[in-house]
Amino acid sequence: xxxxxxxxxxxxxxxxxxxxxxxxxxxxxxxxxxxxxxxxxxxxxxxxxxxxxxxxxxxxxxxxxxxxxxxxxxxxxxxxxxxxxxxxxxxxxxxxxxxxxxxxxxxxxxxxxxxxxxxxxxxxxxxxxxxxxxxxxxxxxxxxxxxxxxxxxxxxxxxxxxxxxxxxxxxxxxxxxxx
Numbered sequence: 001x002x003x004x005x006x007x008x009x010x011x012x013x014x015x016x017x018x019x020x021x022x023x024x025x026x027x028x029x030x031x032x033x034x035x036x037x038x039x040x041x042x043x044x045x046x047x048x049x050x051x052x053x054x055x056x057x058x059x060x061x062x063x064x065x066x067x068x069x070x071x072x073x074x075x076x077x078x079x080x081x082x083x084x085x086x087x088x089x090x091x092x093x094x095x096x097x098x099x100x101x102x103x104x105x106x107x108x109x110x111x112x113x114x115x116x117x118x119x120x121x122x123x124x125x126x127x128x129x130x131x132x133x134x135x136x137x138x139x140x141x142x143x144x145x146x147x148x149x150x151x152x153x154x155x156x157x158x159x160x161x162x163x164x165x166x167x168x169x170x171x172x173x174x175x176x177x178x179x
Contacts (some may be wrong), residue, residue, distance in 0.1 A: 007087060017117070019031055019032070020128060020172045024062070024128065025157075025158055026157070028169045031049060031175040032045060032130075032172065033046045033094075034129050034179075039113035040103075041111075041113075042111040044094070045100070045101050046093075046094065046098040047101075048092075048097070048098065048101055050099045053088075053134070054086055054087065054136075055084075055132060055133060055134050056083065056084070056131070057082070057101075057129065057131050058082065058131075059082045059114075059129050059130075060125070060128050060130075061078065061081060062078050063076055063116075064077055065077070077154045077155075079155065080152040080155035081109075083109040085105045085140075086104070086105045086134065087101040087102065088102065089135075100107050100179075108140055113160045114127050116177055119179050122178045124177065124179065125178070126174050127175055128172065128174040129174065129176060130157070130171075131170055131171040131172065132166045132167065132174070134166075141163060141165060142167075144163040147163060148160070
């Protein structure tokens with residue numbers, strides 16, 4: 001992956017106009033800020049308004065290949081990068097006024113940053129970030145846990161949402177990264 005291609009795209013991730021890509025389900029209209037320092041570290045997430053409650057955050061790549069060694073030989077599939085629970089308001093804002101959310105959780109799927117392989121010709125990967133309200137006393141149902149651990153390539157967000165007992169996402173963001 002070429003660093004010069006990813007860093008400008010990630011710097012703009014907090015400012016994209018569309019919240020979920022065209023045709024993506026579930027569609028979300030409220031903007032989630034996703035602010036990267038570098039891709040090795042989990043980004044800061046936040047919103048333009050202060051939130052109460054607890055949240056679940058997910059990042060997926062809608063344009064991954066089922067064949068990581070030879071992307072052209074595989075089929076396009078959604079790849080699950082990260083699912084972290086227990087996000088709450090930090091009580092702080094960034095210099096640009098974003099109310100940040102933080103968590104000490106490292107799962108159920110730990111941070112795995114955007115890293116599309118170099119492709120010839122290059123093609124963009126749509127990294128989509130979703131934020132759900134986390135129900136009180138939420139325990140991940142076994143069916144949802146199994147999906148998270150066994151189906152990273154070909155991941156189905158709608159099936160996970162239903163199995164996890166989550167309502168529709170409340171905030172979202174996507175950005176393109178070219179490998």
